[in-house]
Amino acid sequence: MATPVSTTSTPLETAGLTVRPGRWIDGWNAEDPAQWESEGRAIAKRNLSWSVFAEFLGFVIWQLWSIVVVLLPDAGFTLTSTQQFWLISVASLVGATLRFPYTFMVARFGGRNWTIISAALLLIPAILLGIVVQNPETPYPVLLVVAALGGLGGGNFASSMANITFFFPQREKGWALGLNAAGGNIGAAIAQLIVPIAVTIGAVGTLNLHLAGFLWVPFILVSVWGAWKFMDNLSTAKSDFAGAAAALKEPHLWIMALLYIGTFGSFIGFASVFPKLIKDQFPEFSTFEVLGAGLSLAFLGALIGSLTRPYGGKLADRFGGARMTVISFGAMIVATLAVVLTLPLASFWIFLACFLVLFSATGVANGATYRMIPAIFAARGAATAGEEHAVGAQRKGAAALGIISALGAYGGFLVPQVLNLSQQTTGGYTSAFYGFIGAYAVLGALTAVIYLIPRRSLAGRIV
Known part of the structure; x- marks a missing residue:
């Protein structure tokens, strides 16, 4: 050095x-x-x-x-x-x-x-x-x-x-x-x-x-x-206050913020609530005693989600951010549905495996969705080339990254509160999980319709 x-x-x-x-x-x-x-x-x-x-x-x-x-x-x-x-x-x-x-x-x-x-x-x-x-x-x-x-x-x-x-x-x-x-x-x-x-x-x-x-x-x-x-x-x-102000007027910022709530928001939300879910569903597995110390396996969720995030970016570079985001939402649906269907089995290890798949999918989705943001604003710049703009597409894209990351973090509040509402109204978490499945399906479809179909507003690009 x-x-x-x-x-x-x-x-x-x-x-x-x-x-x-x-x-x-x-x-x-x-x-x-x-x-x-x-x-x-x-x-x-x-x-x-x-x-x-x-x-x-x-x-x-x-x-x-x-x-x-x-x-x-x-x-x-x-x-x-x-x-x-x-x-x-x-x-x-x-x-x-x-x-x-x-x-x-x-x-x-x-x-x-x-x-x-x-x-x-x-x-x-x-x-x-x-x-x-x-x-x-x-x-x-x-x-x-x-x-x-x-x-x-x-x-x-x-x-x-x-x-x-x-x-x-x-x-x-x-x-x-x-x-x-x-x-x-x-x-x-x-x-x-x-x-x-x-x-x-x-x-x-x-x-x-x-x-x-x-x-x-x-x-x-x-x-x-x-x-x-x-x-x-x-x-x-x-x-770049001008860049931030211009980015806030861009419809794609709000679409991407919604997608990021579904991806990063799911990661941080489930990471924060996973220890409680284990304690509620499988109290005997909440902690393990190892050499006189307590050990919770809840950390595996956040760890897996963190480690898979960079691969989401790499896969997006190769196959496209929108395509990998749609695939990731599909994987999140499958994993969440597996959690619901296997809960009656009362098996902690199946429960843990299903959630680790879910965390892996959220990690990949985080990287892929975040990679879409600069690509979208670059496409917007190409689509509007020659028009008069006070703020360039690159500046708007850079500002959008910060704004979207902030909005996406609200998912960390929404996920636990949806689970809380489900528990208070139905006595369990199944309704919340079905709600998440529905949200992931809508967000995946939204991504496919807007970003996997060539549009003139995005210079005909698939981001």
């Missing part, structure tokens, strides 16, 4: 870069081959590595309550199922909403500076969680507020992705953003894997539930230090 850029105000003649105090870099141009090969690549990779770490912790904090909720009864808390669903889903609601302002924070404060701030903010929900779970008499509204603060981690995705996109040339953005996203998504799986182990290991007849929050404090402090020590601010990183 190249030597880190100096923080003095001495110009870097070799790269055409000037570094000012506060690690501000002037003259950054990732598309300049000479600059990229001499200094740019090393700088970009260094910033990417710390960005991935900070975003990973953001997802951990965002999804902490998904596993803590199922442990609360064993710690003496008395909560209704509806209260548990709200503790699980409220962080997704807050995180999705925060993604909108977080998108613009990098240009306002600098990528390094905002990573320091946003990572440090994760200390609030982590420490408060460690405090409130120690007393079973903690009022439910207090638990709900602390769970909602976990949404601070969900907002990190938007600012992290916005920051990294400025560091890499167009030809390498896909790889960098895919790695950044996958590194974050895996945080959900790690939280569900590590927390049951941490709170049970060495505990005799009780739970060290406070460790579910306190455990992450040292890692958060390391991420803050790493961002301060090794990351950089780019003076060339500017928010």
Whole structure:
């Protein structure tokens, strides 16, 4: 790895870069081959590595309550199922909403500076969680507020992705953003894997539930230090408010947001609720004791979904994003239907297998759908070539990526709430699963009709 850029105000003649105090870099141009090969690549990779770490912790904090909720009864808390669903889903609601302002924070404060701030903010929900779970008499509204603060981690995705996109040339953005996203998504799986182990290991007849929050404090402090020590601010990183405003007027943005709610929303929604579904349907399999520590297999869902996401992008590159999205929705329908049909068998292992197929399909769908967005806006630009436009298609496409990722995250709130509604009205989850099947069928058909049939509005392209 190249030597880190100096923080003095001495110009870097070799790269055409000037570094000012506060690690501000002037003259950054990732598309300049000479600059990229001499200094740019090393700088970009260094910033990417710390960005991935900070975003990973953001997802951990965002999804902490998904596993803590199922442990609360064993710690003496008395909560209704509806209260548990709200503790699980409220962080997704807050995180999705925060993604909108977080998108613009990098240009306002600098990528390094905002990573320091946003990572440090994760200390609030982590420490408060460690405090409130120690007393079973903690009022439910207090638990709900602390769970909602976990949404601070969900907002990190938007600012992290916005920051990294400025560091890499167009030809390498896909790889960098895919790695950044996958590194974050895996945080959900790690939280569900590590927390049951941490709170049970060495505990005799009780739970060290406070460790579910306190455990992450040292890692958060390391991420803050790493961002301060090794990351950089780019003076060339500017928010494109005009691009965002123009993108909001584009009908395809809203169509893609709907599709992304169905794909990423399903992934994050089912990832957050999977521990509770296992506890409700198969309580004896909720945790396994391994060498004196508790282990939940719920983490496998988020892990599989995270690992298959990059393959969705690769398959979309080869076969087309729309085609792979339709196929993925079909696979999601089959997997969800299999869950419904096999529930009467009361087999945990069949239940787990069906859900892992569902998570795999959502992962592929995430990558494929996200890949469609720039292709759609490029096609729109080709279709309207020669017309007068205040904002180009590429700028609108870049802005649309951030907006759609924010809107898609609301699925993390909708999925648990639909399951909650089903349980409260019918006493089970079957109605909710049939509802999801219907939604996936509609979204798959919508994708096929709009994006698999050549249209003049998309320059005759199949995206």
